[in-house]
Amino acid sequence: MLKNYAMLKPFSDLGINNPLQQSLKALHITEPTAIQVKTIPVVLNQKEDVVVLAKTGTGKTAAFGLPLLQLIDIENNEVQTLILAPTRELGQQIYNNLVSFSTNTPEITIASICGGTSIKPQIAGLKDATHIVVATPGRLVDLIKRDAISLKNLKYLVLDEADEMVSALKEDLDLIIKDVPKTRRTLLFTATMPGAIKQLVQNYMSKKVVQIEADMETVGHQGIDHQYVVVEPIEKLEVLLHFLNSKEGEHGIIFCKTKAAVNKLAKNLAINKFSSGALHGSLTQGIRDRIMGQFREGFIDILVATDLAARGIDVKDVSYVINYHLPDTYDAYVHRSGRTARAGAKGLSLTILQQEEVVDISDFEKELGITFKPFKKADAQSIEENNGLLWAKKIFKTKPNREVSEDFKAKIKTIFHHLTKEELVDKILANYLAQTGAETLKPEITKKGKRH
DNA sequence: AAAAAAT
Numbered sequence: 001m002l003k004n005y006a007m008l009k010p011f012s013d014l015g016i017n018n019p020l021q022q023s024l025k026a027l028h029i030t031e032p033t034a035i036q037v038k039t040i041p042v043v044l045n046q047k048e049d050v051v052v053l054a055k056t057g058t059g060k061t062a063a064f065g066l067p068l069l070q071l072i073d074i075e076n077n078e079v080q081t082l083i084l085a086p087t088r089e090l091g092q093q094i095y096n097n098l099v100s101f102s103t104n105t106p107e108i109t110i111a112s113i114c115g116g117t118s119i120k121p122q123i124a125g126l127k128d129a130t131h132i133v134v135a136t137p138g139r140l141v142d143l144i145k146r147d148a149i150s151l152k153n154l155k156y157l158v159l160d161e162a163d164e165m166v167s168a169l170k171e172d173l174d175l176i177i178k179d180v181p182k183t184r185r186t187l188l189f190t191a192t193m194p195g196a197i198k199q200l201v202q203n204y205m206s207k208k209v210v211q212i213e214a215d216m217e218t219v220g221h222q223g224i225d226h227q228y229v230v231v232e233p234i235e236k237l238e239v240l241l242h243f244l245n246s247k248e249g250e251h252g253i254i255f256c257k258t259k260a261a262v263n264k265l266a267k268n269l270a271i272n273k274f275s276s277g278a279l280h281g282s283l284t285q286g287i288r289d290r291i292m293g294q295f296r297e298g299f300i301d302i303l304v305a306t307d308l309a310a311r312g313i314d315v316k317d318v319s320y321v322i323n324y325h326l327p328d329t330y331d332a333y334v335h336r337s338g339r340t341a342r343a344g345a346k347g348l349s350l351t352i353l354q355q356e357e358v359v360d361i362s363d364f365e366k367e368l369g370i371t372f373k374p375f376k377k378a379d380a381q382s383i384e385e386n387n388g389l390l391w392a393k394k395i396f397k398t399k400p401n402r403e404v405s406e407d408f409k410a411k412i413k414t415i416f417h418h419l420t421k422e423e424l425v426d427k428i429l430a431n432y433l434a435q436t437g438a439e440t441l442k443p444e445i446t447k448k449g450k451r452h
Numbered sequence: 453a454a455a456a457a458a459t
Contacts, residue, residue, distance in 0.1 A: 087456065115458055138457035168456050258454065281456055307455055328454075 014040040017070055019104035024066075027100055033059035036066070038212045043067035043187065049205045050187045054214040060312075061097045064158050064187050068132070069101055071156070072108050077129035079151055082180065083158040084173070086165050088114040088136050088285065089292055090312040094160065095134040108132065113149075115139040116285025123148040137165065137172035144179055154180045158187045161311050163331070166196040177204050192331055223341035228351045228361050229375040235383070236352060237268060240324065241443055242378045242386040243350070244274055244302065250319040251295070253303045255310065255336050257325035265324060266304040267446045272390050273397045276302035279309055310335040314342060323351040326360060330367045350375055387441040391432070394444075 011021050011032055024030075032040065035052065036059050042050055044067045054060060068081050085091040095112035102108050113122055113135035119142065126149050133140075133149070143149045157180055159165060165173050186205045190197055201209060231239050240254075256262045259280040266278035277291040277300045294300045296315050303309060310332055321340045327333045340347025351372070353361060361372055378386065416424060433439070 119459085136457060138459095142458050164456080172457070310455090332455095 015044045016066055020066055020070060020101060023101050023103045035059055035214045036063045039063040040067050042210050048208040048210045049185055050210050050212060051201060052189045052212045060189055061094050065098050065101055068156055069108060072131045074107050078153040079130055079133050081132040081156040082154055083134045084137060085160045086169060087308055088116055091134050091136045093314060113139055137169045137176060141172045141175050151180045154184045157184050160189050162188045162190040163192050163194060163197055164311060166200055223346045224337050225348045226370050226372045227348060227375040228353055228372045229377050230353050230355055230358055233354060238383050238443060239377060241272060241390060242383050245386055247320060251301050251317050252320040253305060253309060253318060253339050254322040254324050255305060259306055262304050262306055269302060271444050271446060273394050274302055275300050276304055279303055279305040281308050307332055313339060320348040320350060326357055330364060333364055384440045387443055390443050391441045
């Protein structure tokens, strides 16, 4: 941050107009990030297409959003700008950001065109003047096929997380690009430059392409503390629960490999009274929106998610990310860990491994140029103690059963009447251990996660 | 093999 300070200019120097500056001020955004300094003038200049290589999204949305808002022609009622994102959550986030940037330019209309919600209001809304559309590819293709949207006067096309879109959403993307005029300008944001991206640049972008690179050292990994811990399969959940208990009051994201694993882990966290929610692509959009909203607002502390949440999601004060399963690709690791340590903050990225996966960690180090520090695993005794604390917390958080009659409760109270609190705790604990047949407390776990 | 995206 400090290293880059000299090159940072105020937004006015970058050519951002007064209404937008006022909006930024109201949002307490005072200084442009490095990527914004490099990107905004090029976009405003209106000459070249842009390819931005940036690993994590510090300020990406504003880097294209601000200049594109400024370039909207209010007199023209057709769709002038199209922004594509790979997930609905990211699309919604970009839409919300643009809306917040445009509070002082209410005449600019922005539409969010993502799937999972009723298509009818979207079709109706598009009949009115719409200047900017933020979309996920599937729903947009649907609207194009229904002739509900016209992109024939499009001036700007933004592809966010373009590497993900060319790999997973290629077919839809090709259809969309075929439908937009060749004269439009393209802004492409990507973490990596796989062959598919190079091809896209070659085939679909103009000859004048400016490539912008964020300084990976300062932007990509700054502030993230990468750690790993090796566990036996049987102790994996206990080690996690111990970690989470030490992070009480902080916010984090736990990534799992599959939807079923997300469901199962979220259920286990819920049973153990952690404030958490599950997020993956097989939940209804209503539930996805609710969980995302609760996490954003801080009503839940822990988000358990598939790679759906790996890219672009920007939530304040996420102080740790956990890889409960090793990510499939190096890219995925960068994206997942990039959910923490945002906007200059610090964060921990902890990867939980089994013995046979330890070799992979050195591959990640080599490929990504990072060093994993060993996380000091709690010893057996403190894990045991933590299990006891979880058990107690669970009892503490259990709501009294209203069905039990006052009369009956009174009778039970008489039995315990002469006991001190300490004696009562001793008895409950001993009783619990006798019942479970265990020598020490174990966290309660579900047999199965819901299948999807 | 799994994840995302259209109903």
